Amino acid sequence: MMLERVSRPKAPPRVAERPVTKVCHGVRLIDEYDWLRDPNWQAVMRDPAVLDPEIRAVLEAENAHVAAALAGTAELQETLFSEMKGRIEEDDAGVPAPDGPWAYYVRHRAGGEHPLICRQPRDGGEETVLVDGDALGAGKAFFHLGPSDHSPDHRLLAWTADDMGSEFFTARVRDLTTGEDLPDLVPEVSGGVAWCADGKAFYYVRLDAQHRPSRVFRHCLGTPVEDDTLVYETPDPGLFVSLGRLQSRRFAEISVHDHETAESRLIDLAAGDDARPVLVAPREPDLRYEVEHHPDFEGRPVLFVRTNAGGAEDFEIVVAPLEAPGRENWKTLVPHRPGVFVLGFTVTENWLIRIERADSLPRIVVRRLATGEEHTIAFDEEAYSLGLDHGYEFATDILRFVYSSMTTPSEVWDYDCAARTRVLRKRQKVPSGHDPENYVTRRLLAPTPDGETVPISLLARKDTPLDGTAPALLYGYGAYGMSMPAAFGTNRLSLVDRGFVYAILHVRGGTEKGWRWYREGKLAAKPNTFHDFIAATEFLVAEKVIAPDKAVAQGGSAGGMLIGALANLRPDLFAGLIAEVPFVDVLNTMLDETLPLTPPEWPEWGDPIRDEAAFRTIRAYSPYDNVTAQNYPAILALAGLTDPRVTYWEPAKWVARLRRLKTDDNLVLLRTNLEAGHGGAAGRFERLREVALSYAFAIAVVEGGLAGR
Secondary structure, eight states, X not given: OOOOXXXXXXXXXXXXXXXXXXXXXTEXXXXXXXXXXXXXXXXXXXXXXXXXXXXXXXXXXXXXXXXXXXXXXXXXXXXXXXXXXXXXXXXXXXXXXXXXXXXXXXXXXXXXXXXXXXXEETTSOOOEEXXXXXXXXXXXXXXXXXEEEEOTTSSEEEXXXXXXXXXXXXXXXXXXXXXXXXXXXXXXXXXEEEEOTTSSEEEEEEEOTTXXXXXXXXXXXXXXXXXXXXXXXXXXXXXXXXXEEOTTSSEEEXXXXXXXXXXXXXXXXXXXXXXXXXXXXXXOTXXXXXXXXXXXXXXXXXXXXXXXXXXXXXXXXXXXXXXXXXXXXOEEEEOOOTTEEEEEEEEOSSEEEEEEEETTEEEEEEEETTTOOEEEEOOOXXXXXXXXXXXXXXXXXEEEEEEEOSSSOOEEEEEETTTTEEEEEEEOOOTTOOOGGGEEEEEEEEEOTTSOEEEEEEEEETTSOOSSOOOEEEEOOOXXXXXXXXXXXXXXXXXXXXXXXXXXXXXXXXXXXXXXXXXXXXXXXXXXXXXXXXXXXXXXXXXXXXXXTOEEEEEETHHHHHHHHHXXXXXXXXXEEEEESOOOOHHHHHTOTTSTTHHXXXXXXXXXXXXXXXXXXXXXXXXXXXXXXXXXXXXXXXXETTOSSSOTHHHHHHHHHHHHHOOSOOOEEEEEETTOBTTBOXXXXXXXXXXXXXXXXXXXXXXXXXXXX
């Protein structure tokens, strides 16, 4: 769809300048838009209605400006929305996961926004809807059904939900015989629960006043939540606490970690009220590990441990006796191999199954515990995504995994580890039609000035000429060691079918090339992330894969920081930038240790309060602090009012400063979802409207369909 150039919108909102000055390490910092940070932000997370009216007026004016500036794309947005909705199987259902007499799964009803949690007898039979997300979300501006878990006797279901977008989940317990919720209600929970073996109590993580997961409690059914037993608490605000049940179901694991270290404590789920967390190995600098339990390996109960101990940068798997699990007793089972990154693992009665990545591609390795014999589950495509579905059962030979590529829709397979056979349980349907033969996916390697190569996963139609004329949407992240999988996504087809090249640039900061790839994109090496993206974009232009003046870059959260850095470093390289919930006010945020994620994230970015070198490194790249008087491409920033991860004022301040200093006539837009948080709209269809807005912006930018400012 070609767009006519729309009429120039009215002048953008003017945001008042109220300079606040502070001095850090002898440097005078001036923030003219600091007032956009509501001092009552913790209350806003719980109730958006209490936002300062003056700040709300700014955000509403910005939203109105977006609507006016993109009015010429309204028809295109509706077309994109309809296309993307048409690719969703409206009554989609997951593959049932067996557990004893039942099989549990999640599905959607036709037209429904939210999931339904269901079960049926293991061998088939009548379905029971356990939790109806559509009914619970009816009439609410925001609703997100979170993690759930059934009790070991299948009588109860603990389920969680967030109705503000601020990730304050409330846990409830449903009687699966009557379908009614018990009086038990636990507020401000992080993640799911771990049931005790008798089904009379469960463990959970509670958020503190700073929205940090720091404490583990045990709740006994039928007792007031105020009487819940504190099982574990970390006094260190720089550590995250998470909770998960091990595959054997005997233990729950309390993981206490940041981005560099981790330690585990185990709770015996059969020990009742007397259970106390038992430390596996004490935390050490740069030591990371996670565990699984086996009740009888080589004649004794053991823990399998995935760890980087002893210089195993890409991780290895060791075994430790359960009764003495300290590091001094760790014995290597799967040795470290540099460049082969062990992503994760699971243990069942007869099998150790790990997923690892080599040469930027994942693979599954199955090991028979009795003999040590291993085999690999192989795949043929040039670039693909692969994940394990751990399921509920321990005594099983069946491994479930999920496979897709940028051209191949998602497939769920059950693999028999003993017979080495696989059964396709589900292939993602695209109701409006999808022929993989019409598309091509490629894996490219872009050279960088410092001698590295950046992997690129690329998708295009076969009939798109790669002669230097194609527009492109380039996606990047590059933080926290998270890799961006080359997975199937139906939404991006709306761009690709219009002649776009869609590419994921696997920049440093992720682990696509092992832990080193992450280490070389964090702390003082963080600028590598930005320069990798620039080098990869220049490579695509030089190879005539994309047009030199039709590239749009997109990233969210920490990837939004990447977008902000690109705006300052190479504004000439991109026609447009899309920054979703962008972490752009890096220096001010890392200097504010009252914010939820600041202390836990100092190992990722550096502590500018106590470390002058870290202060100067962050100040040199922080997008907000480096806005300058120069030309910028068209920019669309998206925010969420109740976002506890990237607070709404970061993109609001960034956009205000960009508009004040830039020397061009390109649009800079800010849209804030006033009813959602970090993930945007929670409903599966409502979320598509936000995607349609971003894609319409990208199309309008490359087709010259936007007026200035």
